Amino acid sequence: MTEFDTRFEDTGERRRTSDAPLSIHDLLDGETVQSIAQEAWSALVGDDEFLVPLPGGLPDDALSSWVEIVGPWTGTVVLTCGRSTAEALSRALLKEHAPPVLEVEDIEDALGELANVVGGNVKAVLPGPSVLGLPEVGSAPTAGSPADTCRVDLLWRGESLTISVQGAAGALTDPHENNQNEVPL
Amino acid sequence: MKILVADDSRVMRQIVIRTLRQAGYDDHDIVEAEDGADALSKVSSEKPDLVLSDWNMPNMTGIECLEALRSSGSAVPFGFVTSEGSPEMREKAANAGAMFLIAKPFNEDTFKEHLDEVLA
Numbered sequence: 460m461t462e463f464d465t466r467f468e469d470t471g472e473r474r475r476t477s478d479a480p481l482s483i484h485d486l487l488d489g490e491t492v493q494s495i496a497q498e499a500w501s502a503l504v505g506d507d508e509f510l511v512p513l514p515g516g517l518p519d520d521a522l523s524s525w526v527e528i529v530g531p532w533t534g535t536v537v538l539t540c541g542r543s544t545a546e547a548l549s550r551a552l553l554k555e556h557a558p559p560v561l562e563v564e565d566i567e568d569a570l571g572e573l574a575n576v577v578g579g580n581v582k583a584v585l586p587g588p589s590v591l592g593l594p595e596v597g598s599a600p601t602a603g604s605p606a607d608t609c610r611v612d613l614l615w616r617g618e619s620l621t622i623s624v625q626g627a628a629g630a631l632t633d634p635h636e637n638n639q640n641e642v643p644l
Numbered sequence: 645m646k647i648l649v650a651d652d653s654r655v656m657r658q659i660v661i662r663t664l665r666q667a668g669y670d671d672h673d674i675v676e677a678e679d680g681a682d683a684l685s686k687v688s689s690e691k692p693d694l695v696l697s698d699w700n701m702p703n704m705t706g707i708e709c710l711e712a713l714r715s716s717g718s719a720v721p722f723g724f725v726t727s728e729g730s731p732e733m734r735e736k737a738a739n740a741g742a743m744f745l746i747a748k749p750f751n752e753d754t755f756k757e758h759l760d761e762v763l764a
Binding site: 498499501502503549552553554556564565568569571572575576578579580582583587588591593594 | 653655658727728730749750751
């Protein structure tokens with residue numbers, strides 16, 4: 460057998476390798492996540508609204524919104540910011556339709572929709588087929604394993620905001636069952 | 645003309661309506677629906693000239709709404725405005741009878757590109 464033949468002999472090694480769980484680090488990087496988020500911000504929040512890649516501290520009252528992706532890579536795209544930042548984002552999205560006093564539902568709706576748009580575009584760069592869940596909002600969910608988490612720390616109008624694309628080992632296979640207020644990890 | 649905007653997010657409905665205005669479609673009546681089932685009902689009662697619908701909604705998804713409309717014989721022009729725009733979804737949308745799929749985020753130019761044919 461020639462060296463060439465040996466190299467391409469099917470030992471099963473490649474199949475076992477491809478069957479290994481996909482790590483998010485093999486699929487996208489922080490720059491891609493930031494680029495996706497910036498595109499969403501420019502279109503939805505405003506043309507002159509920029510996300511600056513600088514770490515900052517999240518306040519204790521941080522609020523998160525997330526969407527689940529189920530497919531060859533399964534996990535969650537989580538957007539987290541302080542409540543005052545979430546309120547400012549809601550006003551920016553609603554613009555002239557923002558009421559003087561925002562309802563909690565408006566803030567959760569706005570934050571959930573931003574996670575939905577970012578998550579939908581993250582899903583588009585991941586291998587398919589996969590399914591996107593409905594957005595959920597609640598307390599910041601538990602961080603995923605660093606080995607399967609791509610997190611970007613950003614500043615918007617000087618306020619901290621993080622976007623985490625985090626794997627969920629043992630995640631639900633049916634996204635419609637995922638209606639609880641916690642990210643399944 | 646009348647446009648039905650279906651999305652479970654009130655914020656996103658406002659953004660879609662605002663983008664319609666920015667794209668120059670500011671003399672059309674707008675009707676809102678909060679999910680696919682509501683949209684299906686309002687196509688019957690409001691008789692819109694165009695439906696702009698999200699895909700992923702509780703109760704009834706956008707694609708289920710479109711399939712129900714076509715099954716009932718409705719030929720109302722229907723387009724998706726959704727956070728996902730994979731080739732598979734575009735194919736599924738086209739096969740079900742959708743005229744276009746606009747992926748979020750979008751701007752007024754994207755709307756003009758797809759809506760001029762229907763609303764001009």
